[in-house]
Amino acid sequence: MTSALYIESMKNHQQPKESTIEQKRQRLTGRNVVIVAVILAVSLGIGSAPSSNSNQLDTRSLLWAVVATIGILAFMVTMVVDYSKADERQRHIQLQATAVAFIVVIMGLFAAEMAHALFNVNMAVATQVLFIGGIVIWSFARMLLERRNRV
């Protein structure tokens, strides 16, 4: 009797199931994120800061540039596919996160340019930091906005 009541109460307290369309979207995005992560890991393995001492383009730098470009393109494709599969509220959230990240990156670029002019800061490093920072801020903003509605 007790176990039957327990099972009944467990049935009532099941985790809310996601809709089929959302499950498909999450699966697709998850698969794409793994692919992007592997490509970017390979690009980091080759080296994240190719030598800029010589004017000659060496094979390693070229390989790094090609793999990093493929990784970023794959990341862009992942974002576009995720956006196209999202419903209207999720698209709204993604656009809000994009607006936040855009403002931060634009202000960061301005600050980096000023720092470069005044203190001769390395712009190559600054743009890399801004690029990664922009992605992190976009992801964080999106996560925060999503959490506001998560039940």
Next chain:
Amino acid sequence: MKNILPELRLKHGWSQADLANELAVSRQTVNAIETNRYDPSLPLAFKIAQLFACPIEEIFTADVYASADSEVIGKI
């Protein structure tokens, strides 16, 4: 905007995920609409109205009308 989506959904015996499947949206979106944290677009509102065979204005009410109604009910 207020709505009677939870009542309509429960009347049909559907879970939020079932309704989300019918509307081709995520369950989180259904939840956000039901708890008045997200106002659906006009196409989605029409889809909801079609699904429950109800006029849109029966399902969704502007806050100003909802508060006016409650004031009238309060006076009665």
